[in-house]
Amino acid sequence: MPDPSRIRANVVGDSTEVKVLMNHEMETGQRKDAQGKVIPAWFIQDVTATWNGKTVLSAQWGPAVAKNPFLSFKFKGGAKGDKVMITWVDNRGEKRTDEATIA
Protein backbone atom coordinates (compact mmCIF):
# COMPACT_ATOMS: atom_id res chain seq x y z
CA MET A 1 0.00 0.00 0.00
CA PRO A 2 1.71 3.24 -1.09
CA ASP A 3 2.13 5.98 1.50
CA PRO A 4 -0.54 8.68 1.67
CA SER A 5 -0.42 11.99 -0.16
CA ARG A 6 -0.65 15.20 1.82
CA ILE A 7 -3.44 17.42 0.51
CA ARG A 8 -4.40 20.94 1.50
CA ALA A 9 -7.51 22.53 0.04
CA ASN A 10 -8.50 26.05 1.01
CA VAL A 11 -11.21 28.45 -0.07
CA VAL A 12 -9.67 31.52 -1.71
CA GLY A 13 -12.33 33.98 -2.82
CA ASP A 14 -14.73 32.15 -5.09
CA SER A 15 -12.23 29.40 -5.77
CA THR A 16 -10.53 26.52 -4.02
CA GLU A 17 -6.75 26.28 -3.98
CA VAL A 18 -5.36 22.77 -3.79
CA LYS A 19 -1.79 21.83 -2.89
CA VAL A 20 -0.67 18.24 -2.96
CA LEU A 21 2.49 16.45 -1.92
CA MET A 22 2.67 12.87 -3.18
CA ASN A 23 4.89 10.15 -1.82
CA HIS A 24 6.64 8.63 -4.80
CA GLU A 25 10.15 7.71 -5.87
CA MET A 26 9.64 8.91 -9.50
CA GLU A 27 12.58 6.81 -10.65
CA THR A 28 13.57 7.78 -14.18
CA GLY A 29 14.99 4.49 -15.38
CA GLN A 30 18.17 6.33 -16.34
CA ARG A 31 20.13 5.56 -13.19
CA LYS A 32 22.36 2.57 -12.52
CA ASP A 33 22.99 0.90 -9.21
CA ALA A 34 26.40 0.16 -7.66
CA GLN A 35 26.63 -3.04 -9.73
CA GLY A 36 25.98 -1.16 -12.96
CA LYS A 37 22.45 -2.47 -13.39
CA VAL A 38 19.78 -0.04 -14.54
CA ILE A 39 17.35 0.88 -11.77
CA PRO A 40 13.96 0.30 -13.40
CA ALA A 41 11.70 3.24 -14.08
CA TRP A 42 9.02 3.68 -11.43
CA PHE A 43 6.87 6.78 -11.68
CA ILE A 44 3.36 8.15 -11.46
CA GLN A 45 1.70 8.14 -14.88
CA ASP A 46 -1.81 9.38 -14.16
CA VAL A 47 -3.16 11.90 -11.69
CA THR A 48 -6.81 12.74 -11.20
CA ALA A 49 -8.28 15.35 -8.89
CA THR A 50 -11.98 15.51 -8.19
CA TRP A 51 -14.23 17.80 -6.21
CA ASN A 52 -17.57 16.36 -5.13
CA GLY A 53 -17.17 13.77 -7.89
CA LYS A 54 -16.34 16.25 -10.66
CA THR A 55 -12.90 16.04 -12.24
CA VAL A 56 -11.09 19.33 -11.66
CA LEU A 57 -7.69 18.29 -12.99
CA SER A 58 -6.21 15.32 -14.71
CA ALA A 59 -2.65 14.79 -15.79
CA GLN A 60 -0.28 12.41 -17.46
CA TRP A 61 3.23 12.43 -16.09
CA GLY A 62 6.57 11.09 -17.16
CA PRO A 63 9.54 10.30 -14.92
CA ALA A 64 10.83 13.87 -15.26
CA VAL A 65 8.40 15.04 -12.63
CA ALA A 66 10.44 15.46 -9.45
CA LYS A 67 10.55 12.87 -6.67
CA ASN A 68 7.84 13.32 -4.03
CA PRO A 69 5.83 15.39 -6.50
CA PHE A 70 4.27 18.70 -5.57
CA LEU A 71 1.26 20.06 -7.39
CA SER A 72 -0.69 23.27 -6.90
CA PHE A 73 -3.80 24.39 -8.78
CA LYS A 74 -7.07 26.28 -8.33
CA PHE A 75 -10.65 25.69 -9.44
CA LYS A 76 -13.82 27.79 -9.28
CA GLY A 77 -16.24 26.76 -6.61
CA GLY A 78 -15.83 24.62 -3.57
CA ALA A 79 -17.05 25.37 -0.06
CA LYS A 80 -15.75 24.56 3.39
CA GLY A 81 -16.52 20.97 4.12
CA ASP A 82 -16.55 19.79 0.50
CA LYS A 83 -14.28 16.91 -0.40
CA VAL A 84 -11.33 16.96 -2.77
CA MET A 85 -9.91 13.63 -3.84
CA ILE A 86 -6.54 12.98 -5.46
CA THR A 87 -5.75 9.68 -7.16
CA TRP A 88 -2.51 8.63 -8.74
CA VAL A 89 -1.60 5.51 -10.70
CA ASP A 90 1.98 4.56 -11.44
CA ASN A 91 3.66 2.46 -14.13
CA ARG A 92 3.68 -0.57 -11.82
CA GLY A 93 -0.09 -0.32 -11.61
CA GLU A 94 0.07 0.84 -8.00
CA LYS A 95 -2.58 3.30 -7.00
CA ARG A 96 -3.22 5.71 -4.19
CA THR A 97 -6.31 7.78 -3.42
CA ASP A 98 -6.52 10.36 -0.67
CA GLU A 99 -9.22 12.76 0.33
CA ALA A 100 -9.14 16.17 1.97
CA THR A 101 -11.80 18.46 3.30
CA ILE A 102 -11.81 22.00 1.99
CA ALA A 103 -11.05 24.47 4.75
Place this chain on the structure above:
Amino acid sequence: MNLQRRKALRTGGGMTLLTLVAAAGWLRAEDAQAAEWNKAAFETNSMDATMKALGGGTPAQSKDIAFFQTPDIAENGAVVPIGITSNIPKTESIAILVEKNPNMLAAVFDVPAGTDPSLSTRIKMGQSSNVYALVKADGKYFVASKEIKVTLGGCGG
Protein backbone atom coordinates in the same frame (compact mmCIF):
# COMPACT_ATOMS: atom_id res chain seq x y z
CA MET B 1 -2.14 27.64 6.17
CA ASN B 2 -4.14 25.06 8.11
CA LEU B 3 -2.89 21.58 7.62
CA GLN B 4 -5.65 19.22 6.63
CA ARG B 5 -5.95 15.91 8.31
CA ARG B 6 -6.31 13.88 5.19
CA LYS B 7 -8.36 10.74 5.25
CA ALA B 8 -6.63 7.90 3.49
CA LEU B 9 -9.05 5.92 1.47
CA ARG B 10 -8.15 2.36 0.86
CA THR B 11 -8.83 1.61 -2.75
CA GLY B 12 -9.80 -1.81 -3.77
CA GLY B 13 -10.89 -2.08 -7.36
CA GLY B 14 -9.99 -5.22 -9.18
CA MET B 15 -10.77 -5.04 -12.86
CA THR B 16 -13.87 -7.17 -12.49
CA LEU B 17 -15.45 -4.89 -9.95
CA LEU B 18 -14.56 -1.89 -12.05
CA THR B 19 -16.15 -3.38 -15.13
CA LEU B 20 -19.30 -4.29 -13.22
CA VAL B 21 -19.50 -0.88 -11.64
CA ALA B 22 -18.88 0.83 -14.96
CA ALA B 23 -21.49 -1.36 -16.62
CA ALA B 24 -23.96 -0.36 -13.94
CA GLY B 25 -23.35 3.23 -15.06
CA TRP B 26 -22.01 4.17 -11.67
CA LEU B 27 -18.31 4.95 -11.58
CA ARG B 28 -16.74 6.16 -8.37
CA ALA B 29 -14.56 9.19 -8.90
CA GLU B 30 -11.39 7.39 -7.93
CA ASP B 31 -12.03 4.62 -10.41
CA ALA B 32 -12.46 6.99 -13.33
CA GLN B 33 -10.29 5.55 -16.06
CA ALA B 34 -7.89 8.16 -17.28
CA ALA B 35 -7.12 8.18 -20.99
CA GLU B 36 -4.43 5.61 -21.69
CA TRP B 37 -0.96 6.93 -20.89
CA ASN B 38 0.48 8.46 -24.04
CA LYS B 39 3.69 6.40 -24.14
CA ALA B 40 4.74 7.75 -27.54
CA ALA B 41 4.58 11.34 -26.38
CA PHE B 42 6.76 10.64 -23.34
CA GLU B 43 9.49 8.96 -25.38
CA THR B 44 10.31 11.67 -27.86
CA ASN B 45 13.28 13.98 -27.79
CA SER B 46 12.26 16.73 -30.17
CA MET B 47 9.46 19.25 -30.28
CA ASP B 48 8.30 17.96 -33.67
CA ALA B 49 8.12 14.35 -32.52
CA THR B 50 6.32 15.36 -29.32
CA MET B 51 3.78 17.42 -31.26
CA LYS B 52 3.19 14.51 -33.61
CA ALA B 53 2.57 12.18 -30.67
CA LEU B 54 0.22 14.71 -29.08
CA GLY B 55 -1.64 15.03 -32.36
CA GLY B 56 -0.88 18.67 -33.03
CA GLY B 57 0.98 20.82 -35.53
CA THR B 58 3.76 23.32 -34.90
CA PRO B 59 2.81 25.46 -31.92
CA ALA B 60 2.68 29.25 -32.30
CA GLN B 61 4.80 31.41 -30.03
CA SER B 62 2.59 33.19 -27.52
CA LYS B 63 3.14 36.08 -25.15
CA ASP B 64 0.01 35.06 -23.26
CA ILE B 65 1.71 32.17 -21.51
CA ALA B 66 3.64 33.17 -18.41
CA PHE B 67 5.98 31.38 -16.04
CA PHE B 68 5.55 32.22 -12.36
CA GLN B 69 7.59 31.21 -9.32
CA THR B 70 10.03 29.69 -11.76
CA PRO B 71 13.61 30.67 -10.92
CA ASP B 72 16.26 31.26 -13.58
CA ILE B 73 18.73 29.12 -11.68
CA ALA B 74 18.05 25.84 -9.92
CA GLU B 75 20.46 24.92 -7.17
CA ASN B 76 19.84 21.30 -8.00
CA GLY B 77 18.32 19.84 -11.13
CA ALA B 78 16.50 17.16 -9.17
CA VAL B 79 13.81 19.62 -8.14
CA VAL B 80 13.04 22.62 -10.34
CA PRO B 81 9.85 24.55 -9.50
CA ILE B 82 7.78 25.42 -12.58
CA GLY B 83 4.65 27.55 -12.52
CA ILE B 84 2.69 28.21 -15.71
CA THR B 85 -0.29 30.47 -16.32
CA SER B 86 -2.08 30.54 -19.65
CA ASN B 87 -4.06 33.64 -20.48
CA ILE B 88 -5.20 32.21 -23.80
CA PRO B 89 -8.99 31.78 -23.85
CA LYS B 90 -10.39 28.23 -23.88
CA THR B 91 -7.18 26.68 -22.58
CA GLU B 92 -7.68 22.90 -22.52
CA SER B 93 -4.27 21.65 -21.50
CA ILE B 94 -0.84 22.73 -20.34
CA ALA B 95 2.26 20.66 -20.95
CA ILE B 96 5.83 21.05 -19.74
CA LEU B 97 8.74 20.09 -21.99
CA VAL B 98 12.44 20.20 -21.22
CA GLU B 99 14.57 20.52 -24.31
CA LYS B 100 17.70 18.78 -23.09
CA ASN B 101 16.15 16.04 -20.98
CA PRO B 102 16.49 12.48 -22.36
CA ASN B 103 12.79 12.71 -23.19
CA MET B 104 11.31 16.14 -23.68
CA LEU B 105 7.82 15.77 -22.29
CA ALA B 106 7.67 15.97 -18.50
CA ALA B 107 3.95 16.36 -17.88
CA VAL B 108 0.61 17.16 -19.50
CA PHE B 109 -2.23 18.66 -17.50
CA ASP B 110 -5.82 18.61 -18.77
CA VAL B 111 -7.64 21.67 -17.51
CA PRO B 112 -11.41 21.22 -17.42
CA ALA B 113 -13.77 24.19 -17.57
CA GLY B 114 -13.91 25.84 -14.18
CA THR B 115 -10.28 25.12 -13.31
CA ASP B 116 -7.72 27.93 -13.52
CA PRO B 117 -5.32 27.43 -16.42
CA SER B 118 -2.56 28.06 -13.91
CA LEU B 119 -0.66 25.48 -11.99
CA SER B 120 2.70 24.73 -10.49
CA THR B 121 4.73 21.62 -9.99
CA ARG B 122 8.35 20.51 -9.85
CA ILE B 123 10.34 18.77 -12.53
CA LYS B 124 13.75 17.22 -12.96
CA MET B 125 16.27 18.73 -15.31
CA GLY B 126 19.38 16.85 -16.33
CA GLN B 127 21.19 20.03 -17.34
CA SER B 128 20.67 23.68 -18.11
CA SER B 129 18.03 23.87 -20.80
CA ASN B 130 15.10 25.66 -22.34
CA VAL B 131 11.82 24.73 -20.73
CA TYR B 132 8.68 24.98 -22.82
CA ALA B 133 5.14 25.64 -21.67
CA LEU B 134 2.92 24.14 -24.33
CA VAL B 135 -0.71 25.17 -24.24
CA LYS B 136 -3.59 23.68 -26.16
CA ALA B 137 -6.45 26.15 -26.48
CA ASP B 138 -9.51 25.80 -28.62
CA GLY B 139 -7.85 22.95 -30.51
CA LYS B 140 -4.71 24.95 -31.36
CA TYR B 141 -1.23 24.79 -29.84
CA PHE B 142 0.80 27.67 -28.41
CA VAL B 143 4.18 27.77 -26.72
CA ALA B 144 6.39 29.96 -24.57
CA SER B 145 9.86 29.16 -23.34
CA LYS B 146 12.26 30.06 -20.57
CA GLU B 147 15.88 29.16 -20.04
CA ILE B 148 16.66 27.59 -16.71
CA LYS B 149 20.21 27.02 -15.60
CA VAL B 150 20.96 24.06 -13.43
CA THR B 151 23.85 24.07 -11.00
CA LEU B 152 25.28 21.78 -8.40
CA GLY B 153 26.08 23.14 -4.98
CA GLY B 154 28.45 22.10 -2.26
CA CYS B 155 30.54 18.97 -2.32
CA GLY B 156 27.96 17.11 -4.38
CA GLY B 157 26.35 15.59 -1.33
Place this chain on the structure above:
Amino acid sequence: MKTSRSGRAARLVAAASVVALAATAFGQSNTADEIAKYRAALQDGNPAELWEARGEGMWKEPRGPAKVSLEKCDLGMGPGVVKGAYTQLPRYFADADRVMDLETRLVWCMVKIQGYTEADAKKNPFGAGNDRKADMEALVAYVTSESRGIKMNVPQSHPKEREAYALGEKMFFFRGGTHDFACSTCHGEDGKRIRLQDLPNLTTKAGAQKAYTTWPAYRVSQGELRSFQWRLNDCFRQQRFPELVFGSDASIDLTTFLAVNANGAAFDAPAIKR
Protein backbone atom coordinates in the same frame (compact mmCIF):
# COMPACT_ATOMS: atom_id res chain seq x y z
CA MET C 1 39.28 21.77 -1.58
CA LYS C 2 40.12 25.42 -2.08
CA THR C 3 37.79 27.87 -0.51
CA SER C 4 40.01 30.95 -0.41
CA ARG C 5 39.03 34.19 -2.08
CA SER C 6 41.81 33.96 -4.68
CA GLY C 7 40.33 30.76 -5.97
CA ARG C 8 37.00 32.46 -6.52
CA ALA C 9 37.88 33.94 -9.89
CA ALA C 10 38.90 30.56 -11.24
CA ARG C 11 35.68 29.05 -10.00
CA LEU C 12 33.60 31.83 -11.54
CA VAL C 13 35.12 31.15 -14.94
CA ALA C 14 34.55 27.46 -14.50
CA ALA C 15 31.00 28.14 -13.47
CA ALA C 16 30.44 30.43 -16.45
CA SER C 17 29.51 27.52 -18.67
CA VAL C 18 26.82 26.70 -16.17
CA VAL C 19 25.82 30.19 -15.10
CA ALA C 20 26.58 32.69 -17.83
CA LEU C 21 25.83 35.70 -15.65
CA ALA C 22 28.46 34.89 -13.06
CA ALA C 23 31.39 36.32 -15.06
CA THR C 24 30.86 39.89 -13.87
CA ALA C 25 30.61 41.31 -10.36
CA PHE C 26 27.05 42.38 -11.16
CA GLY C 27 26.38 38.90 -12.47
CA GLN C 28 27.60 37.42 -9.21
CA SER C 29 24.98 39.18 -7.11
CA ASN C 30 22.33 38.35 -9.70
CA THR C 31 23.20 34.69 -9.31
CA ALA C 32 22.77 34.96 -5.56
CA ASP C 33 19.37 36.61 -6.09
CA GLU C 34 18.20 33.89 -8.42
CA ILE C 35 19.30 31.19 -6.02
CA ALA C 36 17.43 32.97 -3.26
CA LYS C 37 14.36 32.87 -5.52
CA TYR C 38 14.89 29.17 -6.09
CA ARG C 39 15.05 28.56 -2.35
CA ALA C 40 11.94 30.68 -1.79
CA ALA C 41 10.00 28.79 -4.46
CA LEU C 42 10.83 25.51 -2.74
CA GLN C 43 9.26 26.57 0.56
CA ASP C 44 5.71 26.09 -0.71
CA GLY C 45 5.27 22.36 -0.36
CA ASN C 46 8.02 20.66 1.60
CA PRO C 47 8.17 16.88 1.15
CA ALA C 48 9.42 16.78 4.76
CA GLU C 49 5.72 16.82 5.66
CA LEU C 50 5.47 13.29 4.28
CA TRP C 51 8.12 12.20 6.79
CA GLU C 52 6.42 14.14 9.59
CA ALA C 53 3.16 12.32 8.92
CA ARG C 54 4.87 8.94 8.81
CA GLY C 55 6.81 9.74 11.98
CA GLU C 56 3.71 10.80 13.88
CA GLY C 57 2.09 7.52 12.95
CA MET C 58 5.18 5.64 14.07
CA TRP C 59 5.31 7.49 17.41
CA LYS C 60 1.75 6.49 18.18
CA GLU C 61 1.74 2.96 16.79
CA PRO C 62 2.45 -0.01 19.04
CA ARG C 63 5.67 -1.44 17.64
CA GLY C 64 8.61 -3.66 18.46
CA PRO C 65 8.74 -6.93 20.35
CA ALA C 66 6.84 -5.34 23.25
CA LYS C 67 4.17 -3.95 20.88
CA VAL C 68 4.05 -0.63 22.68
CA SER C 69 3.95 2.90 21.27
CA LEU C 70 6.57 5.57 21.98
CA GLU C 71 4.02 7.78 23.66
CA LYS C 72 5.64 7.33 27.07
CA CYS C 73 9.12 8.12 25.78
CA ASP C 74 10.75 10.87 27.83
CA LEU C 75 12.65 13.25 25.53
CA GLY C 76 13.70 15.39 28.46
CA MET C 77 10.54 17.29 29.26
CA GLY C 78 8.61 14.40 30.78
CA PRO C 79 7.19 11.16 29.42
CA GLY C 80 5.36 11.73 26.14
CA VAL C 81 6.09 15.47 25.94
CA VAL C 82 7.10 16.08 22.35
CA LYS C 83 6.30 19.77 21.96
CA GLY C 84 9.48 21.80 22.34
CA ALA C 85 11.60 18.77 23.25
CA TYR C 86 14.08 19.23 20.39
CA THR C 87 15.00 22.73 21.54
CA GLN C 88 16.42 21.24 24.75
CA LEU C 89 18.45 18.47 23.16
CA PRO C 90 21.14 17.24 23.54
CA ARG C 91 20.83 17.03 27.31
CA TYR C 92 21.84 14.85 30.24
CA PHE C 93 19.49 12.00 31.10
CA ALA C 94 19.77 10.59 34.61
CA ASP C 95 18.29 7.21 33.69
CA ALA C 96 21.05 6.68 31.13
CA ASP C 97 23.65 8.74 33.05
CA ARG C 98 24.82 10.35 29.83
CA VAL C 99 24.17 13.19 27.44
CA MET C 100 21.96 12.15 24.53
CA ASP C 101 20.79 13.83 21.36
CA LEU C 102 17.39 13.17 19.82
CA GLU C 103 18.41 10.11 17.85
CA THR C 104 20.22 8.40 20.72
CA ARG C 105 17.29 9.15 23.01
CA LEU C 106 14.89 7.64 20.46
CA VAL C 107 17.09 4.54 20.31
CA TRP C 108 16.98 4.43 24.13
CA CYS C 109 13.19 4.54 24.12
CA MET C 110 12.92 1.99 21.33
CA VAL C 111 15.07 -0.37 23.42
CA LYS C 112 13.62 0.32 26.89
CA ILE C 113 9.96 0.73 25.97
CA GLN C 114 9.48 -1.19 22.75
CA GLY C 115 11.93 -4.03 23.39
CA TYR C 116 14.11 -3.60 20.32
CA THR C 117 17.76 -4.55 20.59
CA GLU C 118 20.09 -1.59 20.31
CA ALA C 119 21.47 -3.02 17.09
CA ASP C 120 18.01 -3.24 15.54
CA ALA C 121 17.07 0.25 16.69
CA LYS C 122 20.25 1.64 15.13
CA LYS C 123 20.25 -0.21 11.85
CA ASN C 124 19.46 1.71 8.67
CA PRO C 125 19.42 5.22 10.19
CA PHE C 126 19.63 6.97 6.81
CA GLY C 127 17.06 6.17 4.15
CA ALA C 128 17.86 5.38 0.55
CA GLY C 129 14.74 5.59 -1.57
CA ASN C 130 11.18 4.45 -1.11
CA ASP C 131 12.27 0.84 -0.90
CA ARG C 132 14.64 1.56 1.97
CA LYS C 133 13.01 4.11 4.22
CA ALA C 134 14.56 4.93 7.56
CA ASP C 135 12.17 4.84 10.50
CA MET C 136 14.56 7.04 12.43
CA GLU C 137 14.33 9.89 9.92
CA ALA C 138 10.53 9.80 10.08
CA LEU C 139 10.56 9.93 13.88
CA VAL C 140 13.08 12.78 13.81
CA ALA C 141 10.89 14.68 11.34
CA TYR C 142 7.84 14.35 13.58
CA VAL C 143 9.54 15.19 16.86
CA THR C 144 11.39 18.18 15.44
CA SER C 145 8.25 19.51 13.74
CA GLU C 146 6.76 19.85 17.21
CA SER C 147 9.51 22.33 18.10
CA ARG C 148 8.96 24.67 15.20
CA GLY C 149 8.86 28.30 16.29
CA ILE C 150 10.21 27.61 19.77
CA LYS C 151 13.50 29.17 20.89
CA MET C 152 16.55 26.95 21.19
CA ASN C 153 17.31 26.39 24.86
CA VAL C 154 19.87 23.60 25.09
CA PRO C 155 20.94 23.14 28.73
CA GLN C 156 24.48 23.43 30.08
CA SER C 157 23.63 22.96 33.73
CA HIS C 158 24.98 19.42 34.24
CA PRO C 159 28.76 18.81 34.28
CA LYS C 160 28.40 16.16 31.56
CA GLU C 161 26.56 18.64 29.36
CA ARG C 162 29.42 21.09 29.76
CA GLU C 163 31.94 18.36 29.09
CA ALA C 164 30.11 17.39 25.88
CA TYR C 165 30.22 21.03 24.75
CA ALA C 166 33.96 21.28 25.45
CA LEU C 167 34.72 18.08 23.56
CA GLY C 168 32.51 19.16 20.68
CA GLU C 169 34.36 22.46 20.49
CA LYS C 170 37.69 20.62 20.41
CA MET C 171 36.39 18.44 17.59
CA PHE C 172 35.18 21.44 15.62
CA PHE C 173 38.70 22.87 15.42
CA PHE C 174 40.56 19.55 15.19
CA ARG C 175 42.42 19.12 11.91
CA GLY C 176 42.80 15.58 10.68
CA GLY C 177 42.14 13.08 7.96
CA THR C 178 43.92 12.81 4.65
CA HIS C 179 43.14 16.42 3.72
CA ASP C 180 43.97 17.96 7.09
CA PHE C 181 40.48 19.43 7.37
CA ALA C 182 38.67 20.59 10.44
CA CYS C 183 35.03 21.68 10.55
CA SER C 184 36.47 25.15 10.94
CA THR C 185 38.31 24.89 7.62
CA CYS C 186 34.99 25.40 5.83
CA HIS C 187 32.90 26.83 8.65
CA GLY C 188 35.28 29.03 10.55
CA GLU C 189 35.32 32.22 8.45
CA ASP C 190 32.95 34.57 6.69
CA GLY C 191 32.54 34.59 2.95
CA LYS C 192 33.50 31.01 2.16
CA ARG C 193 31.91 29.04 -0.59
CA ILE C 194 32.08 25.63 -2.27
CA ARG C 195 31.01 26.09 -5.87
CA LEU C 196 27.73 28.01 -5.54
CA GLN C 197 27.06 26.92 -1.98
CA ASP C 198 27.70 29.63 0.60
CA LEU C 199 29.20 28.11 3.72
CA PRO C 200 27.82 29.32 7.05
CA ASN C 201 30.37 30.59 9.54
CA LEU C 202 29.51 28.46 12.54
CA THR C 203 31.84 30.41 14.85
CA THR C 204 29.53 33.43 14.79
CA LYS C 205 26.29 33.52 16.75
CA ALA C 206 24.21 34.35 13.69
CA GLY C 207 25.85 31.69 11.54
CA ALA C 208 25.48 29.04 14.20
CA GLN C 209 21.84 29.91 14.80
CA LYS C 210 20.82 29.93 11.15
CA ALA C 211 22.55 26.63 10.44
CA TYR C 212 21.37 24.60 13.41
CA THR C 213 17.76 25.73 13.37
CA THR C 214 17.26 24.58 9.78
CA TRP C 215 18.07 20.92 10.33
CA PRO C 216 16.56 18.39 9.82
CA ALA C 217 15.76 19.23 6.24
CA TYR C 218 14.43 17.64 3.09
CA ARG C 219 17.50 17.65 0.92
CA VAL C 220 16.42 17.92 -2.67
CA SER C 221 19.72 16.48 -3.89
CA GLN C 222 19.21 13.48 -1.61
CA GLY C 223 15.47 13.13 -2.15
CA GLU C 224 15.32 12.38 1.58
CA LEU C 225 14.60 14.04 4.91
CA ARG C 226 18.02 14.29 6.53
CA SER C 227 18.69 14.62 10.24
CA PHE C 228 21.54 16.32 12.07
CA GLN C 229 23.25 12.97 12.63
CA TRP C 230 23.24 12.59 8.85
CA ARG C 231 24.55 16.11 8.34
CA LEU C 232 27.56 15.49 10.56
CA ASN C 233 28.13 12.02 9.12
CA ASP C 234 28.17 13.48 5.62
CA CYS C 235 30.52 16.30 6.62
CA PHE C 236 32.94 13.69 7.93
CA ARG C 237 32.67 11.79 4.66
CA GLN C 238 33.40 14.93 2.65
CA GLN C 239 36.39 15.75 4.87
CA ARG C 240 37.73 12.24 4.26
CA PHE C 241 37.48 11.57 8.01
CA PRO C 242 36.67 8.12 9.37
CA GLU C 243 32.96 7.44 9.60
CA LEU C 244 31.14 9.32 12.33
CA VAL C 245 29.30 6.37 13.80
CA PHE C 246 25.56 6.90 14.19
CA GLY C 247 24.72 7.80 17.77
CA SER C 248 28.35 7.82 18.91
CA ASP C 249 29.54 9.97 21.79
CA ALA C 250 31.56 11.97 19.28
CA SER C 251 28.43 12.77 17.28
CA ILE C 252 26.59 13.81 20.45
CA ASP C 253 29.46 16.02 21.63
CA LEU C 254 29.75 17.82 18.30
CA THR C 255 25.97 18.24 18.15
CA THR C 256 25.97 19.66 21.69
CA PHE C 257 28.57 22.27 20.74
CA LEU C 258 26.64 23.35 17.65
CA ALA C 259 23.22 23.24 19.29
CA VAL C 260 24.20 25.26 22.36
CA ASN C 261 25.74 27.89 20.06
CA ALA C 262 22.32 28.25 18.43
CA ASN C 263 20.54 29.03 21.70
CA GLY C 264 18.13 31.93 21.55
CA ALA C 265 17.09 31.46 17.95
CA ALA C 266 13.67 30.15 16.99
CA PHE C 267 13.75 26.63 15.63
CA ASP C 268 12.56 26.56 12.04
CA ALA C 269 12.63 23.01 10.77
CA PRO C 270 12.03 20.58 9.14
CA ALA C 271 13.22 22.81 6.33
CA ILE C 272 13.88 22.22 2.65
CA LYS C 273 17.32 22.63 1.12
CA ARG C 274 19.05 21.94 -2.16
